[in-house]
Amino acid sequence: MFGKNSWRTFSQKYDIIYNFFSHPPFFSWLCVLTILMIFYWDITQAKDMLKEEQDKIKETLSISDKISDILSKELDVGSQHVLDSWLAQNEQNKALFNKICSDNTIREKIYNYKNSDAEQAFNDFLKARKQRSNRRIYYRFLSGAAVIAICFGFWALIRIQEQETQNLQVTETEQQLSDMPANKPVLTLGDGTRMNVWGDNLYFKETEKGQKIMLGDSLLSQKEDSITADSYNTLEVPLRCDFNFTMSDGTRVWINAASTLKYPAKFAADSRTVYASGEIYLEVAKDAGRPFYVVVDGITVKVLGTSFNIRAYADENDTKVTLLEGKIAAQINDKEYTLTPGKQLKRDKTFGETSVRTVDPAEIVSWTRGYYIFKKARLQEVVNTLKNWYGVNIMLSSGASDIIYTGVVNKEEKLEVFLRRLEEVSNVKCSCNGKFVTIY
Template sequence: MEEKKAQELFKKYAAGNCTDEEKVLLESWYLLHSQNSNLSDVSAEERLEDKQLILDALDHAYAPVTRNVSWLKYAGMAAASIALILIGFGLYTYTIKENQETRPLVLAKTDVSPGGNKAVLKLANGQTINLSNDQNGIIIKATELAYNDGTHIQTNDTHPTASAQNTISTPAGGQYQVILQDGTKVWLNAESSLSYPSSFAGQERKVEITGEAYFEVAHNKAMPFKVVSKGQTVEVLGTHFNIMAYNNENAVKTTLLEGSVKVTGRRTSKLLSPGQQAQLTDQHITITNHVDLEEIISWKNGYFKFNEDIKSIMNKIARWYDLDVVYKPGVDLNQTFSGEVSKSRNVSVLLKVMELTGNVNFKIEGRRIIVMP
């Protein structure tokens, strides 16, 4: 879409006259062009100011009309919107307000809502607790369990031993946070699990994961922290890193954001520096430098950031929306997509953006997505 056409649509958008399809078209224009913008001279403070401008503009554009506001005011907001695009904030963050209540944008008759806070905790004594969907995480304390807001979690395990292994797991369409007894923070993505002891004792802190998790490990030089996952062990003293170890992915990917880690397979070990990613395949470890850290942890921060092939993207979509994916003959599985979309949107919004930016089409049937050429 040419920039002139985009500006015309911005005017309609600010006046509240865009159709759903035109809103998605603006999203796709952003996805195609935002990465070409020169952001090096824009400060963080300026970005925050411009972000607030667009949020204010959207609140006005979609609020019930109860007072007379000139179009020139909306035009000024449209200009702010254009400036916002140029500094890297996507229109996918817009909020539609009706009667002061937020409702999701729906672009298909058949649609699927996004995932949310869902997890099950299984204690070492066999008790199973369905954790509250109204909470986003739990805190492991010396003598009790609690939600992040301090609410006590009732259990029948009154005297847990230090070695007792507990497991928290998320379903498809679920995510949850855990703060372990030593202060280490763990975020679990959809279809993931974390096995951990009630408290850490001895000479090491050891946990095991499946799926994907982001760690902020509390520093303790005397007691290294180890994460076991799908044929590898990651050893750290105190650092931030992400591990993706899903069974339907080709490699176990460990990405370091801060500090240092040692990744060990069955045959070899590698040390990582910040910005590096270790990929474990068939017990061989390869290192990739200067990975996009924002893309790696976008799932934790509430959005999808893509720069990969369609099959990798659809794996993420399937996990977050709890869907099955079927590929029709003729789909180019090697084509790649780049862009950002909020995880809070219905799946139709994300699929529409991909249709507008690539040679692919989608059909939603119940809880199944059909990918067509």
């Protein structure tokens, strides 16, 4: 088919091509070119992935803020629109939102999330990575870090603590601590009449001759011609319970567990004076002509219209008065202390020492919202609060009293949940025996 000359020509061309492709430098450059092309593709893909992951992280942080605002009742109209749009995207978002709002431990996650600047931390991370990238571009690692950051964002919001029963040190008893029945508040009227009260719509209404006690639209009691100047009602709130109601002057009162409030069946024309023990929170109705006084543990607190919290349990060494809004004056013997919002007066019952300090009001009155916030609190203080709510005796070893605890306790969750969580975050063990709990 080929002539002699034709075959020689073909052989020469083949040798040239073969020698070119078999030359070692050619394969070296080919490998280098291939690696560069792959690396360029990786960089392009990594940039796109990083941009996408950054957007996801920012959306996660934004939605996390919106949901946390809902749980703390701080969501504004604009944020509500953003959240509604996110919920409308798909059913998975709705399911996630419902899970967050219904989970018993989510308030602790929300609290920890809101007290850590996750977005700032991520921005700092990106800035540090950008500085290092001038020396070495490694986008695959950066993309992985971004994915980890997303996981952290969701973890801060919705990670559910998995409990392994074989590691629990809490001894289960025949009767669960949290299954013990809770009593109802008892209202004792000036004439000695006693009644159980409940619900969130209890309020008192003064009449010309006496008072009406209303629960919503229902009349619980009506006293006529039996109200005298020294007639007092006493509302006692037992362990494992709290209660709120509206007084006849419009003042709103929240009473915590193991607390008592004594107040006139009918306020005087020139003043309003009540007597408290335990812990109460008041939103006093303004009435310039009738200043409001709260007497507790030798302290008289005078207000015209304000919101403040008083904690004065008989078995605790300190009496604390915390102001949220307005202005109050606390009279102790012959000395007067004026408090402004965010300040707390603390009086040592044993030595009579008094001090004023700055506190976080939201932490102090969190109990009125259905949970307790503890921020760098001594475990002894945490125990003092929880024993009244759960109605148990909690004993601490000497070494455990000074342990610092930060977290949130949902008042609806079982005591065992808190004890297990405490074991996880600190080096203590807990055991239960009926109404007695030991932490050591």
